[in-house]
Amino acid sequence: MARTKKQKAGKLSIADMRKIVNKRAGITVAHDLGGSNPTEVKEWIPTGSRWLNSIICRGKYAGIPVGKISEIAGLSASGKSYMAAQIAGNAQKMGIDVVYFDSESAIDPDFLANAGCDVENLLYIQAQSVEFVLETMEELLAGNENRMLFIWDSLAMTPAVSDIEGDFNPLSSMAVKPRILSKGFAKLTVPIANSQSTLLILNQLKTNITSNIAEARLEPYFTPGGKAAIYAYSLRIWLTARRGKSSFIYDDKGFRVGTEVKAKIKKSRFGSDARECTFKIVWAGEDVKIQDEESWLEAIKGSNHLTNAGAWFTLQYADGTSEKFQSATWMKKLQNEKFRHRVIELMEQEVILKFEKKEADAKEFYDIDGEE
Structure with missing residues (x-):
């Protein structure tokens, strides 16, 4: 009796392989990372x-x-x-x-x-x-x-x-x-x-x-x-x-x-x-x-849009206007919606985006030596 030839396997797509794996596992363990x-x-x-x-x-x-x-x-x-x-x-x-x-x-x-x-x-x-x-x-x-x-x-x-x-x-x-x-x-x-x-x-x-x-x-x-x-x-x-x-x-x-x-x-x-x-x-x-809000001033001190002269700080808005304040009045200033929105905007720029884009010296973001 002639021996039956082994049937050649077809090419499987990633989706096909994913179905096979999930069927074998009994639960969804293979995922589309997209x-x-x-x-x-x-x-x-x-x-x-x-x-x-x-x-x-x-x-x-x-x-x-x-x-x-x-x-x-x-x-x-x-x-x-x-x-x-x-x-x-x-x-x-x-x-x-x-x-x-x-x-x-x-x-x-x-x-x-x-x-x-x-x-x-x-x-x-x-x-x-x-x-x-x-x-x-x-x-x-x-x-x-x-x-x-x-x-x-x-x-x-x-x-x-x-x-x-x-x-x-x-x-x-x-x-x-x-x-x-x-x-x-x-x-x-x-x-x-x-x-x-x-x-x-x-x-x-x-x-x-x-x-x-x-x-x-x-x-x-x-x-x-x-x-x-x-x-x-x-x-x-x-x-x-x-x-x-x-x-x-x-x-x-x-x-x-x-x-x-x-x-x-x-x-x-x-x-x-x-x-x-x-x-x-x-x-x-x-x-x-x-x-939380009390710490925001320290977080944005490195911004070019915040300057300090003695006891006074000057916050520059995107429209070119500015506003002066002292650290003692920081929390009161944050009650102003325009001021608060600008501070949050600067926090995003200084803390998140500058780190992401590497737009400043690394020592401004973390401990360079990796020590406590």
């Missing part, structure tokens, strides 16, 4: 600081990327939780469900409400263990069709199950948490992207204790969680707070109610690594907020 796809960031959740939003992504006004895993790490009392509360409130306004994992049992409902959160529609969960947090997120992602913002406050303070059941000897559970996170983030990254949900990790900056002086100078801090977590992050923002007297905000009776914070983009898959900005956070009283 159209809608899970790797594209379609929306950003505002951080509460226009200046910070402007330095996160090259060439555009951004924020916390929807569909990705991000980290906000900081020193003690640098404003991590306060910024997370602002982000949570902004996410709710976008129709995103907020799930708040708290390992420190330190969140005050009044504080969240004052920061703009709808507390009654926010899911608060005590973070019992790293495994519990990861498994809960996995289950919610599988069962909820709405977009979600998961806030984990904080990764550093969340124990593993072996930590809870074991003794207090740190050597008995060495590197357990990084191994769990390595597996957990590998499992969750794709479901988070496909559901257009967001994971925001709050973490601590810890001093890098090493005998290598050069290493300590270049990397004075590190974050708990291991290197696998760092690879999973699309965005890392590090917060450091000054401790000088001039950096604090005081009320009319001299009590401290806030502090100045420096935000640095430690990692960005959006082309803005090492960029920096500063702003002040009010963390006491009824008006808990990031002093």
Whole structure:
């Protein structure tokens, strides 16, 4: 009997191959990058600081990327939780469900409400263990069709199950948490992207204790969680707070109610690594907020359309007219719609477009040496 010749395969188009892959996977995993796809960031959740939003992504006004895993790490009392509360409130306004994992049992409902959160529609969960947090997120992602913002406050303070059941000897559970996170983030990254949900990790900056002086100078801090977590992050923002007297905000009776914070983009898959900005956070009283508008003057000081002579500044409008003001009257001036519109226009030019087009010296945008 003659052997049947093998039938020659035809040429497949990219669209045909995409259908074959998706059929084999049982779900849509092959996408047309020219159209809608899970790797594209379609929306950003505002951080509460226009200046910070402007330095996160090259060439555009951004924020916390929807569909990705991000980290906000900081020193003690640098404003991590306060910024997370602002982000949570902004996410709710976008129709995103907020799930708040708290390992420190330190969140005050009044504080969240004052920061703009709808507390009654926010899911608060005590973070019992790293495994519990990861498994809960996995289950919610599988069962909820709405977009979600998961806030984990904080990764550093969340124990593993072996930590809870074991003794207090740190050597008995060495590197357990990084191994769990390595597996957990590998499992969750794709479901988070496909559901257009967001994971925001709050973490601590810890001093890098090493005998290598050069290493300590270049990397004075590190974050708990291991290197696998760092690879999973699309965005890392590090917060450091000054401790000088001039950096604090005081009320009319001299009590401290806030502090100045420096935000640095430690990692960005959006082309803005090492960029920096500063702003002040009010963390006491009824008006808990990031002093956003107060920081705009510093953001546009490099503009050719803003000149300074002594205590007076002169803002030049696009129509050729100008207006003088002092820093003490800055907030009052911003109430004028024409003045405010011009300031926002200059912020876009100075902070976003000049960086995108490389129209100024690099040192004006970020820390050249890459140091804290």
